[in-house]
Amino acid sequence: MSSQPLKIIAMIPARYAATRFPGKLMQDLHGKSVILRTYEAARETNLFDKVYVVTDSDIIFEEITNNGGKVIMSRKEHECGSDRIAEAVEDMDVDVVVNVQGDEPMIDTESLRLLLDVFRGKDADLIDLASLKTPLRENKDITNPNNVKVITNKENFALYFSRSPIPYPRDEESGVTWFKHVGIYAFRKQALMDFYRLPMLKLEATEKIECIRYLEYGKNIKMVETTVKGVGIDTPEDLEEARKILSGEKE
Structure with missing residues (x-):
């Protein structure tokens, strides 16, 4: 491993025309837009050399x-x-x-720090990208196809991601823990550029999970466990929930 310090940046992809909640990134969240709160939260972690929003929208720009x-x-x-x-x-x-989700303004600094630490760890040279996972406890969450599940090997490298419950509970007494994939990624630049240039294959197309492309082309994804569940704003109800959380923080 190189002893040179890593150059680490955060990128926040931001589309205005979200399918389920159009214009959600410009909604008011206690006096600031959702996207501005996310940008400022990423910058205030002090984990990045630079933070950028990348968008196709003049309004967000x-x-x-x-x-x-x-x-x-x-x-x-x-x-x-x-x-x-x-x-x-x-x-x-x-x-x-690091890909920071534009609709998740409650950034957990400690989870991001753990994610970035793997690039300085013992198997750093093997890691093409890293991402987060969090335990699922309720059966309704395990079976919900909107929750992408991940299974890993004993070194916490991802084996597969699926909208189905994996592993399948043939033996319900096995004591296994199911994990939800939390969609925050830290990419080595080369892995990201490879993703950009390589075509989608059948598993990714079937599951509609973009990180499967990395596995299909032999990339190594290190998974890091966190117990923090982010507040993603996909619906007006999610926005109300985020407003309540922020109000609680201010009291």
């Missing part, structure tokens, strides 16, 4: 620039956030790129 932030306008249409980030970082001199 102006929101970040008007508040003194760094923002990049996408030049192309993109299928997913990883592609949007890859285009933005292609000519940057960076080692690790």
Whole structure:
């Protein structure tokens, strides 16, 4: 491993036209937009050399620039956030790129720190990207296809991701813990650029889970356990929940 310090940046992909909740990133969250709160929260972790929003929206571009932030306008249409980030970082001199979800303004600094620590650990040279997982306790959460499940080997490298319950509970007394994949990624730049240039294969297309592409092409994904469940804003109800949480923090 190199003794040089890693150059680590955060990228926040931000589309305005979200399918389930259009314009959600510009909704008011205690006096600031959701995307601005997310940007400021990422910057305040002090874990990154730089933080950028990358967007296809003039509205979001102006929101970040008007508040003194760094923002990049996408030049192309993109299928997913990883592609949007890859285009933005292609000519940057960076080692690790963290994808921070634009609709999750309650960033947990400790989980991010644990995620980045693996790139300085004993098997760092084997890691192409790292991501988070959190235990699922309720059967309704385990069987919910909106919760992507992940299984790992004994070294916590991902074996597979699925919307189905994996492993299947043939033996309900085995004592296994099911894990939900939390969609925050830390990529080595080369792995991200490979993803951008490689075509989607059948497993990814079937499950509609983009990180399966890395596994299909032989990349190593290190999973890091966290007990923190982020507050993703996918619906107006989620936005109300986030407002309540922020109100509680301010009391």
